[in-house]
Each structure stands twice: as C-alpha cells, then as structure tokens.
Amino acid sequence: VDREIVIALTRKMLVDQPEKLTAVGVSFGGPVDFDRGGVRLSHHVPGWEEFPLRDALQSEFGVPTMVDNDANAGALGEWKYGAGQGCKSLLYMTVSTGVGGGWIINGEVYRGAQGMAGEIGHTIVDPNGPLCVCGRRGCVEVLACGPAIARRARERLEAEPNGGKILRELMLGDPSNVTAELVSRAAVNGDTLAEEVLVGAAADLGSGIGNALSLMNPQRVVLGGGVIKAGATYLAAVQRAAQGNTLPEIRAGIVAAALEDDAPLWGAVALAEGLMG
C-alpha cells in the first residue's frame, strides 16, 4: 500500500467518525525513531524511508500524535489491555514472518539507547545454525519464525522420502506450498515429522527466551503473532525449553497474547490515551 493512500484512508476514516478527534496513536510495522516520531523505513513497502509520520499526522489532523513500532505497541497493548495486565516487567514477542520483541520495564515501554531494544529475534542461540539475513548464524528468527518452520519442514521432507505423509497430502505435491500454518495443521492431525519440526522450532524459540529470562528476569513473557496459534504442544515446548535454558530460581509466566493480532492496535490506543492525559 502506498504511503499517500494510507494517509488518505486515515483522513477519510477520521473525518467520517462522529466523535471529536483528540489524539492519534500509531503502531507502525517497521523501525521507528520514537523520540522524533519518524519512521526509519518499512522492510516490506518502499516510500517510508525517514518519513516524519508523527509530524505529518499532527499537521494533518491538528491533534497530538504518537508513533511506535508494532512490537513496542504490542507490548503496551498486552500490558494495558491483555495478558500482561498488572505486570511490572514484561517481554512481548511476535512470532510470524519475523521474530520481534518489545519490553515493558517498571510499567512503561523500554526502548533502549538507539530505540532498538527487544531484538530477541536476532539474539543467537546456535552459532553453528543456518545463516540469517541479519548476517549471523543461528539467531532466533532464522530458526523459529514462520518461514523458518516451513524451511525446516521442507528440508525434513527432502531428507526423509517416507516421512510426513499428512503434510505431503496437505501440500498438494508442491513443497513450495508448505507454510508454518500447514505444518501445524499436519501436526494437529498426527503427522510426526510435522510435529517434530514444530517442537524443534519451539525449542529454539524457548532457548532465546531462556537467555532473556536469565538476563532480565521479567515477570511475564507474552507471545503473539501467527505462529503462536500452532497450539498447546507448541506452547508447551516453548515453555519447557525456556525454563530449561535459565536458572531454576528464575520463573516467568510464558503465555499466549490475549489480544492476538490486535495487540499492536490496542497499543496504539494506549499511546493515544497517554496523550489525552
């Protein structure tokens, strides 16, 4: 979607609504310079490079505006309205096409020195693992995001011609049809290969979470993003690996996001509410 169209749609939507507009909060799907309210870029859509989104919306609508990236917004949303309510410290993670993260520390979003805090997706859990687009080997994202689960399943299918019967049926003879969703569907239906792939990816995610627990001892870890919908076996494997990779004195509730895909949107609501005093 083109940047101009997004703003035009927003204008139409906001002008049409009956209530008076008092503040705007934005969850942006890419790195944001929070203090300056500017988008750094979108990894998926061109045209957003160094765009001063906060200032543009403020002058467009004449109300105070706040912009944050979707991982921080998701953390804020789950903390204020979802599975993290009442927590003093919280790590929110989104596991989908990538693996992102955001922190609540002492009841507020913690962004770090360059606004880059929460990059758990690029912490390394296996220095001999596969190469990530980030240029390093074995980071959480390259082992545990949705496309990684699909890749791991394809590798297993190729290596084991007799394995993954149900997954093979679901992919309709074409390995390029394999997605994380298809792998979890096959696993739920009893496909052993698919379940092993899913549990393997969950274990690698859990290893990364275990390191985060040792380092920060957060009260809760809230998992969002499409991959988390893979089900109870997946979540249990994440929890087991996380607890197994940290000290026994450290305990954290590791739970699924309550607001599911809307966590970042509720975070945007919380940003706007913060501006309304």
Place this chain on the structure above:
Amino acid sequence: VDREIVIALTRKMLVDQPEKLTAVGVSFGGPVDFDRGGVRLSHHVPGWEEFPLRDALQSEFGVPTMVDNDANAGALGEWKYGAGQGCKSLLYMTVSTGVGGGWIINGEVYRGAQGMAGEIGHTIVDPNGPLCVCGRRGCVEVLACGPAIARRARERLEAEPNGGKILRELMLGDPSNVTAELVSRAAVNGDTLAEEVLVGAAADLGSGIGNALSLMNPQRVVLGGGVIKAGATYLAAVQRAAQGNTLPEIRAGIVAAALEDDAPLWGAVALAEGLMG
C-alpha cells in the same frame, strides 16, 4: 569469615569513627532478596542462609540500612561515580571467578521479578560447549570466567606439547598453577597460545554481550572484575565479538570499570546516600 565476626568488625569500625552514623549500605557477595533486605546465601561461606542482614544491621546500629548483591551494587557504583555516569541504561558485568551482571534502567537499578536480573553469566552462547555447574552447556561463565580461562589454557597445553613456551615457564612445571592472571601475563609477554586462549574467552564473553545488546540496547556496558585487567587486546576482542554478534544499528560503548574492584563498595555508598534523602 564467620558472620558474627563480620558484624563485630563492622560494629567496631562504625563505633570508632568520629562522624555520626546516619545510614548503612551493604554490597553482599551473593544472592540477596532486596525487598526484604535478606541474604539468600553465600556461595562461598556457610552460615549466611536466609539471614535477615538489613534488619540485623538496623537494630544493631539504629539507622536505616539497604542491602544489595555485589553485581547490582557494582552497577550502581559505576553509574553514580564511575564509567557509567550520565547513562540512562547500563549493563555492569563482573568477570572473575564467576560472571555476574547488574542493570541500570532509566536511572535506577533494575532487579527483575525474582531479583535475579543480570544473570548474563548463565546465558548460553554455545549449546555444545562445556558443562557448567549451573547444569547447562556453553553459558558465558563456563567459557569466559577466570577459572574457565585457566581450564582452556591447560587443555591447550595438554593438546599442544610444543606450544605455550612462556606460559609453561610461568607455571613452574605444574599445570595446576595456571590462572587467568598467569595466562594474561604470558600473553602480554608474547605467548601465542596464551593470547589465543585469552582472545577465545573474550570472544565468548563478547557473544553473550552481543545478545544482551540485541535484547536491551543499553547505552553502555561497563566491565569490572579481575579478568578485565588482562589488557587492551582482551578488551578489543570483547568489543569486536559483541559488535559482531548484534545488529549494526545497535551501538554501545563497552568500557572497563573506572572504580575497578571498588565499584560494589561505591554502590553501597550510593545505597546509603539514597537513604539519607
């Protein structure tokens, strides 16, 4: 040292001093329950298990008292009086017989849900690495603390009968004499094997720091403890590995502690000052 003797010595020291005692701050070398002011245990000295140190000192001296563990106290000391002054976020690490850590987040010590935050020593950088007393493989401590450097040197000396000439001289024919200090002295004097061991341990420490940078993006990392005195080559190897193990957008100054071994003591001073309002 027996617990009773420590308190008796403290009593004598404080009673003898000319100025009026108004507050007490304590840096304890072991896990502390900060909120309750109690020592959980000392890993090295028996008799401290679940001892209510804050309350004992408060009733002994009749002044407000605060007790924290030495890693948190070191973080506070370096932040208030040392190499971390003016930082909004700071990771302090002590690399000696173990590897400990403490956080300053938004200008105060961050302790985590069970008071265990900062356990960077037990984050895992190589799941196939050697086994640690913590029960896991390849954590930062088992690869990079002082005894780990000595162990790595002894392994290399055994595997390479012709290597480590200078180190062999320094150890006076007995491998059990090898310490991290001896390895750094040999390295400074041109021993290639010793330098490789030191740089290897520095790289593993740096890998752990790199993960901490990705996760928290702190403004500064301050390195204390005896191993850090190994010199410029060692520190440069830590910095290189840390930066190489995180995203290029993330930058942190990684510096040696300014207060050296006294960082935790200055932290205790800061704790007492906090009580004086």
